[in-house]
Amino acid sequence: GNSVTQMEGPVTLSEEAFLTINCTYTATGYPSLFWYVQYPGEGLQLLLKATKADDKGSNKGFEATYRKETTSFHLEKGSVQVSDSAVYFCALSPPGSSNTGKLIFGQGTTLQVKP
Amino acid sequence: DVKVTQSSRYLVKRTGEKVFLECVQDMDHENMFWYRQDPGLGLRLIYFSYDVKMKEKGDIPEGYSVSREKKERFSLILESASTNQTSMYLCASSLSGLASGANVLTFGAGSRLTVL
Numbered sequence: 634g635n636s637v638t639q640m641e642g643p644v645t646l647s648e649e650a651f652l653t654i655n656c657t658y659t660a661t662g663y664p665s666l667f668w669y670v671q672y673p674g675e676g677l678q679l680l681l682k683a684t685k686a687d688d689k690g691s692n693k694g695f696e697a698t699y700r701k702e703t704t705s706f707h708l709e710k711g712s713v714q715v716s717d718s719a720v721y722f723c724a725l726s727p728p729g730s731s732n733t734g735k736l737i738f739g740q741g742t743t744l745q746v747k748p
Numbered sequence: 749d750v751k752v753t754q755s756s757r758y759l760v761k762r763t764g765e766k767v768f769l770e771c772v773q774d775m776d777h778e779n780m781f782w783y784r785q786d787p788g789l790g791l792r793l794i795y796f797s798y799d800v801k802m803k804e805k806g807d808i809p810e811g812y813s814v815s816r817e818k819k820e821r822f823s824l825i826l827e828s829a830s831t832n833q834t835s836m837y838l839c840a841s842s843l844s845g846l847a848s849g850a851n852v853l854t855f856g857a858g859s860r861l862t863v864l
Contacts, residue, residue, distance in 0.1 A: 637790075665851055676752070676838055676855030677791075722790060726851045734779040734842035734851050735806075740790040 635660045635727045639739035646713055646746050654708040654721055654742045656697075662728030666690075666699055666706040667736065671720040680708075680721070713746045720744070751775075752856035754839050760862045767826040769859050771839030778844035780822035781853065782806075782814065785836040794837075797822055798844060829863045836860050 640655040658664065665684045669677040681690030686701035695710045706723060723739040755770040773780065779798050783791040783806075793806030795814040803814050811833060815823045822841075826833055837860075840853040 639790075667851070669853075674857070676840075676857045677853070678855065679852050682852070734781070734844070734853060735793065735796060736851065736853065738783075738791040740788055 635664070635725060635737050637723050637725055637737055637739035639721075639723050639742050641740075641742070643743040643745055646744070648715055648746055648748055649712045650746075652708070652710040652713045652717075652744070654723075654744070656706045656708065656723035656739060658704050658706065658723075658725050660704075660725055660727060663701070664725040664727055666697070667724040667726070668695070668697055668706070668708050669722045669724060669738075671722065671741075673719070677722060713744070715746045715748055718744055718746045752839055752841055752854050754837075754856040754859045756859050757857065758860050758862075760864065761829050762864050763830060765829050765863075767829050767861065769824040769826075769837055769839075769861070771822045771824070771856055772820050773822075773839075773841040773854070774820065775841060775854065776819070777841035777854070778819070779842045780816065781840040781842075782812075782822065782824045783838045783840065784808065785838055785858070791838065794824065826861075829861075831863050834861060834863045 636659045667682045668680040670680045671677045681692040683690040683699035689698045697708045720741045722741045724736040752773045782794040796804045797816045813825045836858050839856040842853045
């Protein structure tokens with residue numbers, strides 16, 4: 634079946650450090666891939682997405698590249714800020730569900746950035 | 749600013765009580781969702797609606813029902829709350845079809861339910 638696996642957290646970094654949060658997926662065919670972020674006390678919001686292999690999604694300094702060969706969509710940022718502290722969710726939209734909006738989410742990775 | 753509004757941020761209920769969680773969106777979205785968020789488990793889909801009066805079971809529908817009488821409103825109902833339904837409940841909406849952004853979900857802030 635379809636599934637998403639994220640690295641376990643929490644991830645604790647100092648400000649300006651490099652961030653990687655690993656995400657791998659299992660799916661038949663070619664899913665669309667997403668990163669959502671949940672700031673404290675808020676709902677999830679879309680951070681970035683990629684819809685086909687080798688696409689790179691980017692937003693707010695974050696990037697992720699859709700790697701079909703390794704079934705991965707790792708999230709990276711070159712220099713994190715305290716305001717990036719949040720929970721990050723990797724998600725996929727299974728092939729054939731493009732008109733339903735039904736997503737499968739990973740378990741979430743908590744990022745804590747210290748000044 | 750577009751919004752998904754969940755009526756209650758925090759609720760405390762007793763075992764066996766009937767619980768209603770309300771969600772309203774102002775974006776004229778066709779699709780609406782109820783997810784449950786638990787630590788270490790991520791988000792799990794409870795129910796999904798793609799049109800008024802239409803619903804589809806998600807991955808964990810047992811113990812829940814839903815109602816969508818109007819396009820903008822999607823309610824989650826716990827007929828008889830149990831302690832294992834203590835959780836954060838997230839409502840979301842999205843466009844339908846092949847419209848740009850059809851897979852982009854807009855979430856509400858969540859309703860944290862505690863069942864004693």
